[in-house]
Amino acid sequence: MSEHKITLTVNGREMSGHAEARLTLVDFLRDVLGQTGTHIGCEHGVCGACSVVMDGKPVRSCLMFAVMADGHEITTVEGLEGPNGELSPLQDAFWENHAMQCGYCTPGMLIATHTLLQENPDPDEAEIREAIGGNLCRCTGYQQIVEAVQMAAKKVQEAS
Amino acid sequence: MTDTTAAKEYRYITKKRRVTEDRRFITGRGNFAADYNLPGMLHVAMVTSPYACAEIKGINAEAALALPGVRYVLTGAELFENINPLLSGLDLPNIKRIPLAHERARYAGEWVAAVVAESRHIAEDAVELVEVDYNPIDFVIDPEEAMQPEAPLVHPQHGSNILCDKSWVWGDVDGDFDAAPHSLAFRARWSRCSTIPIETFVVTAKWDEGKELLDVWASIQMPKYPEQIARALSLPVNAINVHFDVDVGGSYGLKRGIRQTVIVSYLTRKLRAPVRFNEDRLENMSGGEMHGPDRIFDMEVAFDDEGIMHSLKIKATDDAGCYPGRAPLQLGKPVSAIVGPYRIKSASYNAISVTTNKTSQEAVRGFGQAPTNFAIEAMVDKVARKLGMDRDEVRRRNMIRADEFPYRIPSGSEYDSGDYHTVLDKLQTSAGWQELLTKRDAIRAEGKLAGVGISTCLEPSGGNSSFEPFFNPKNDTTTWMESCLIKVDMLGSITALMGTSTSGQGHESLLSVVIGEILERDPDTIRGVHAESLGALPSNSPVGSRMAIMLGGAAAGAAEKIKKQLLEIAAHNFQLPVDRLIYDGGDISVEGDPDKVMNWHLLIDIAHRQYHKMPLGSEPGLQAQHTWEVPTGGALPAEDGTVQMYPCYAFEAHIPLIAIDPDTGQVEILDYHMGHDCGTVLNPDIVRGMSLGGIAHGIGAALYEKFEYDEGGQHLSGSFMDYLLPSSHEIPHVEMVKHYTPSPLTTFGQKGSGESGYLGAPAAIASAVNDALAPLGKSIDTLPMRVRDIEALLNGQTE
Ligand code: FES
Ligand code: FES
Numbered sequence: 001m002s003e004h005k006i007t008l009t010v011n012g013r014e015m016s017g018h019a020e021a022r023l024t025l026v027d028f029l030r031d032v033l034g035q036t037g038t039h040i041g042c043e044h045g046v047c048g049a050c051s052v053v054m055d056g057k058p059v060r061s062c063l064m065f066a067v068m069a070d071g072h073e074i075t076t077v078e079g080l081e082g083p084n085g086e087l088s089p090l091q092d093a094f095w096e097n098h099a100m101q102c103g104y105c106t107p108g109m110l111i112a113t114h115t116l117l118q119e120n121p122d123p124d125e126a127e128i129r130e131a132i133g134g135n136l137c138r139c140t141g142y143q144q145i146v147e148a149v150q151m152a153a154k155k156v157q158e159a160s
Numbered sequence: 161m162t163d164t165t166a167a168k169e170y171r172y173i174t175k176k177r178r179v180t181e182d183r184r185f186i187t188g189r190g191n192f193a194a195d196y197n198l199p200g201m202l203h204v205a206m207v208t209s210p211y212a213c214a215e216i217k218g219i220n221a222e223a224a225l226a227l228p229g230v231r232y233v234l235t236g237a238e239l240f241e242n243i244n245p246l247l248s249g250l251d252l253p254n255i256k257r258i259p260l261a262h263e264r265a266r267y268a269g270e271w272v273a274a275v276v277a278e279s280r281h282i283a284e285d286a287v288e289l290v291e292v293d294y295n296p297i298d299f300v301i302d303p304e305e306a307m308q309p310e311a312p313l314v315h316p317q318h319g320s321n322i323l324c325d326k327s328w329v330w331g332d333v334d335g336d337f338d339a340a341p342h343s344l345a346f347r348a349r350w351s352r353c354s355t356i357p358i359e360t361f362v363v364t365a366k367w368d369e370g371k372e373l374l375d376v377w378a379s380i381q382m383p384k385y386p387e388q389i390a391r392a393l394s395l396p397v398n399a400i401n402v403h404f405d406v407d408v409g410g411s412y413g414l415k416r417g418i419r420q421t422v423i424v425s426y427l428t429r430k431l432r433a434p435v436r437f438n439e440d441r442l443e444n445m446s447g448g449e450m451h452g453p454d455r456i457f458d459m460e461v462a463f464d465d466e467g468i469m470h471s472l473k474i475k476a477t478d479d480a481g482c483y484p485g486r487a488p489l490q491l492g493k494p495v496s497a498i499v500g501p502y503r504i505k506s507a508s509y510n511a512i513s514v515t516t517n518k519t520s521q522e523a524v525r526g527f528g529q530a531p532t533n534f535a536i537e538a539m540v541d542k543v544a545r546k547l548g549m550d551r552d553e554v555r556r557r558n559m560i561r562a563d564e565f566p567y568r569i570p571s572g573s574e575y576d577s578g579d580y581h582t583v584l585d586k587l588q589t590s591a592g593w594q595e596l597l598t599k600r601d602a603i604r605a606e607g608k609l610a611g612v613g614i615s616t617c618l619e620p621s622g623g624n625s626s627f628e629p630f631f632n633p634k635n636d637t638t639t640w641m642e643s644c645l646i647k648v649d650m651l652g653s654i655t656a657l658m659g660t661s662t663s664g665q666g667h668e669s670l671l672s673v674v675i676g677e678i679l680e681r682d683p684d685t686i687r688g689v690h691a692e693s694l695g696a697l698p699s700n701s702p703v704g705s706r707m708a709i710m711l712g713g714a715a716a717g718a719a720e721k722i723k724k725q726l727l728e729i730a731a732h733n734f735q736l737p738v739d740r741l742i743y744d745g746g747d748i749s750v751e752g753d754p755d756k757v758m759n760w761h762l763l764i765d766i767a768h769r770q771y772h773k774m775p776l777g778s779e780p781g782l783q784a785q786h787t788w789e790v791p792t793g794g795a796l797p798a799e800d801g802t803v804q805m806y807p808c809y810a811f812e813a814h815i816p817l818i819a820i821d822p823d824t825g826q827v828e829i830l831d832y833h834m835g836h837d838c839g840t841v842l843n844p845d846i847v848r849g850m851s852l853g854g855i856a857h858g859i860g861a862a863l864y865e866k867f868e869y870d871e872g873g874q875h876l877s878g879s880f881m882d883y884l885l886p887s888s889h890e891i892p893h894v895e896m897v898k899h900y901t902p903s904p905l906t907t908f909g910q911k912g913s914g915e916s917g918y919l920g921a922p923a924a925i926a927s928a929v930n931d932a933l934a935p936l937g938k939s940i941d942t943l944p945m946r947v948r949d950i951e952a953l954l955n956g957q958t959e
Binding site for chain 2: 020022023030031034035036037038039040041042043044046047049076077078080081087091094095096097098100101102103104105106107110125128129130132133134135136137138139140141142143144145146
């Protein structure tokens with residue numbers, strides 16, 4: 001297997017590492033770069049646990065090879081905090097609403113709803129459910145996640 | 161959420177509090193088992209059997225071992241020689257369970273060999289190169305066929321496919337049936353499904369040569385995990401250190417990966433390198449041996465013109481899959497609440513566990529109670545329908561009344577407390593029962609099918625071991641204790657240790673709020689710790705809806721001991737008896753003389769440094785431990801076949817409104833309401849989350865989820881494309897109404913809630929679907945009620 005050097009920007013920092021052509025982006029992020037916040041649930045594109053943002057769009061990092069992300073910009077759950085570790089309004093709302101139990105799907109849920117709020121700062125319940133429709137959670141029944149996103153949207157709007 | 165009862169005033173418990181654990185999850189800093197990357201770690205991938213049953217005549221690993229990076233290929237034969245068979249729930253000496261198939265593969269997907277390599281990718285490549293010489297033999301997939309005399313035997317040395325066949329009669333069942341004017345019988349089917357956590361099972365083991373110590377990091381939720389590893393490997397338990405601070409990515413009872421653990425533990429000692437097995441989704445779903453109950457209920461009920469149910473006969477035939485494990489015991493726990501919340505005066509129960517050539521069953525949320533609740537509720541609906549009575553009214557007439565508690569059911573369990581009528585009343589009021597029926601009729605008038613469902617179910621909680629001796633007389637376990645160790649350090653902060661991992665239940669938050677409540681200290685300053693097994697006191701893990709009760713009780717007991725020590729120190733220094741002192745927020749003052757006060761820091765400083773100010777002969781420092789026996793536990797089942805199973809009984813009622821598309825059979829849930837009473841609620845966010853998650857899981861079991869096998873014995877549901885988990889589109893918004901009937905048996909009156917929602921939702925959805933089908937004169941008693949099943953029923957292809 002041929003090895004490739006991959007350089008990408010992860011949460012604003014340039015990082016690089018070597019990967020075989022067949023290594024998925026999620027394995028590269030987790031095992032090569034040590035960014036273990038992004039999770040794996042199925043490796044076949046259904047559960048959304050591996051969601052990251054690439055160049056502003058959410059992608060399933062289990063369905064991409066690391067080499068395809070070479071030169072691109074990635075945001076993972078680790079990149080949602082502010083520069084001094086302050087929680088984003090969305091993270092804070094997830095906490096306030098206990099929008100999780102085991103926390104395993106949470107990175108994917110945060111990525112999905114973070115990108116939703118960037119595109120649509122005032123989503124209604126149906127739009128939120130649509131945005132997380134490709135992210136499976138076995139713990140919550142989704143309702144607390146919907147409530148968290150509504151709360152975060154409201155807070156951001158009130159602040160601006 | 162509507163909250164209509166005022167709870168007793170507490171400082172911290174019962175109040176909204178953020179969950180401590182959440183902070184690490186929202187920032188991507190959880191410590192999941194796959195996040196532990198050890199230097200030099202090796203990876204495992206499994207060679208799986210393509211046959212439902214086959215003799216293994218030989219395994220040739222030469223080509224695999226020749227692949228660069230491959231370090232070892234482990235077979236069942238080698239394991240068989242070198243480890244002890246895994247524990248079985250029943251006394252079945254001739255069925256030896258080894259983590260890899262030995263001599264015979266007994267289901268398609270069973271792990272036959274473990275390939276170890278420097279990366280998981282290389283291990284997967286090498287799996288393809290392992291040549292296994294199989295001789296396929298006859299197999300059996302259907303549990304009822306498996307019970308026929310001519311059926312192929314899954315374990316020939318056992319001599320039968322029946323693992324157990326036990327019967328009990330509690331009360332005068334025959335007499336009550338003879339005396340009752342009506343009876344009805346039916347069959348209900350709960351299909352093989354499971355909890356399917358989004359994280360698969362992951363375990364890493366590292367043998368430390370220097371310390372002669374086995375370190376284990378695993379996504380585990382299992383009682384007596386270190387002991388089971390020790391037994392399998394013939395190691396003392398103190399040579400095993402399980403790191404319980406690993407966050408588990410969901411489990412709901414399921415993650416009992418003892419096979420996986422024994423494999424990597426054996427390998428790390430053999431290969432002198434850390435070894436990880438991280439199941440992929442297919443390994444998890446097919447060979448992980450984590451399927452749930454798969455049950456046929458033959459039900460009979462005797463009742464009168466008023467709708468009063470007098471007696472009940474249940475025959476439950478459960479397909480355990482290939483190995484007995486804990487599966488048969490999941491037939492045992494429902495004895496705890498065998499008559500549901502109803503005053504049925506006699507009951508009989510025939511519990512049959514059958515082995516087939518399918519992957520094995522593991523403990524699933526409710527431990528067999530959810531299927532039983534579904535069957536009981538289907539029965540109540542049928543009684544109502546037969547008499548032309550309302551389903552809620554039949555329930556009301558049969559439910560145990562608030563003034564009858566404690567209430568002993570025929571099988572011997574005493575229900576601690578409850579107010580079922582009030583919860584149902586509250587729920588029907590808040591849900592708008594009449595409006596829902598009107599809405600249903602309006603939808604029907606448009607030519608669609610619509611139904612309102614109802615279920616009223618129990619959640620036995622405070623998980624105890626009683627079903628073990630009940631099913632296996634050789635097992636005389638009568639305690640499932642839980643422990644907590646509290647340390648107050650020299651500078652006054654509080655640390656509490658538990659000996660178990662968490663899979664989302666928020667045990668760190670539980671410890672801090674309970675200890676904060678007793679010691680009147682801010683819970684945010686109290687740290688709960690998942691100790692390593694070597695540093696922990698006995699635990700039986702968070703199974704059976706037990707931690708609020710058991711860990712909460714242990715923590716409260718230890719905190720009371722700390723408080724007592726503080727009072728004794730103050731009494732000594734004031735030269736006054738303890739009953740003259742007032743404890744307030746950690747400070748202690750003299751009754752009637754509020755200026756005489758010793759504050760928290762002073763008292764703790766005395767305990768840690770100033771032994772000359774301590775009561776004579778007392779222990780320096782400030783620490784206490786408490787190990788708590790399950791309330792009502794401690795006894796073997798009685799000679800007459802009765803047993804006190806679990807201590808506490810929570811109650812839940814569900815009311816959904818659904819519509820069914822008459823052309824496609826598609827079910828849409830339009831409204832969902834739940835009434836819940838689990839006694840005093842320690843953390844409202846956690847309890848609500850469990851109920852909502854449980855409802856979602858129950859909707860999955862009712863409408864979507866099933867492990868399918870084809871006629872060739874192949875497993876067809878190994879991915880999320882084939883096994884459907886409900887998404888945010890299928891799960892509706894749920895309105896909850898709470899009621900609080902404290903348990904007299906627990907510290908604050910709390911009961912369990914870890915299985916809530918799941919124990920009533922499948923029954924309620926089934927009730928709604930059947931209400932929708934009733935105008936057509938059709939009904940369905942098999943779960944899941946999938947689109948295609950309903951469509952076939954509507955089009956007259958099935959009865
Ligand atoms: S792990 Fe990528 S979608 Fe499931
Ligand atoms: S929080 Fe556990 S899967 Fe979503």
